[in-house]
Amino acid sequence: MRYLIRTIIVLFSISALVSCNKSDCGPQECLNNGVCEKGICECPEGFDGLYCELDACASANCQNGATCNNGVCDCPPGFEGTNCNTVIVPNSVKITKVVITNVPVNPSSDAYDIMINIKNENQFSVYSSSEIKMNTNNSQDYTYVFSPAFVIYGTDIYQNYRLELFDYDPPVISYNDFITSVYFNVFSSAGGLPTFVTATYNDLQAEIYLEYTF
Numbered sequence: 001m002r003y004l005i006r007t008i009i010v011l012f013s014i015s016a017l018v019s020c021n022k023s024d025c026g027p028q029e030c031l032n033n034g035v036c037e038k039g040i041c042e043c044p045e046g047f048d049g050l051y052c053e054l055d056a057c058a059s060a061n062c063q064n065g066a067t068c069n070n071g072v073c074d075c076p077p078g079f080e081g082t083n084c085n086t087v088i089v090p091n092s093v094k095i096t097k098v099v100i101t102n103v104p105v106n107p108s109s110d111a112y113d114i115m116i117n118i119k120n121e122n123q124f125s126v127y128s129s130s131e132i133k134m135n136t137n138n139s140q141d142y143t144y145v146f147s148p149a150f151v152i153y154g155t156d157i158y159q160n161y162r163l164e165l166f167d168y169d170p171p172v173i174s175y176n177d178f179i180t181s182v183y184f185n186v187f188s189s190a191g192g193l194p195t196f197v198t199a200t201y202n203d204l205q206a207e208i209y210l211e212y213t214f
Contacts, residue, residue, distance in 0.1 A: 181204075
């Protein structure tokens with residue numbers, strides 16, 4: 001009789017163990033190497049759901065080049081928020097390059113020798129190029145690259161800047177001749193953090209390349 005009772009207890013224990021491993025968590029086993037603990041599927045990293053059947057990143061809406069890690073968006077520099085869709089205001093913006101992609105035609109039929117100047121919204125010059133691009137052509141096959149490496153700090157990043165184009169004349173003969181100008185901005189929360197902004201006015205077309213510091 002004792003042997004029979006002992007056998008029944010052992011069989012009951014085995015049945016309970018099997019039930020915990022397989023049936024306590026529902027009608028099916030935990031998937032993707034999930035482990036049943038007290039009736040709940042404990043999922044490994046990267047999986048979610050009642051039975052660990054869901055990819056944790058499947059429903060993540062990571063934006064602006066963010067990557068998903070176990071259901072959480074890892075934001076690139078300059079962005080924050082659940083989906084990395086909020087722009088962080090930079091501490092400074094550096095103008096690394098100005099590319100003139102189209103030059104106005106000189107009415108005198110002579111090619112311009114161009115140089116650039118950048119002014120802030122108070123019309124103070126913040127950069128004047130020492131580079132001069134001689135005998136420019138307004139064909140789109142030609143581009144003219146200037147490298148200001150000019151840094152804008154604090155609230156000045158919100159200013160409206162003016163890119164001016166001049167025809168270089170040796171100072172001994174005359175002053176440099178103003179050709180045309182175009183306005184541009186280096187930062188706007190609504191505009192994101194582009195690597196460059198395009199500025200166009202009539203026949204002047206320029207790309208202003210930017211780097212951000214946070």
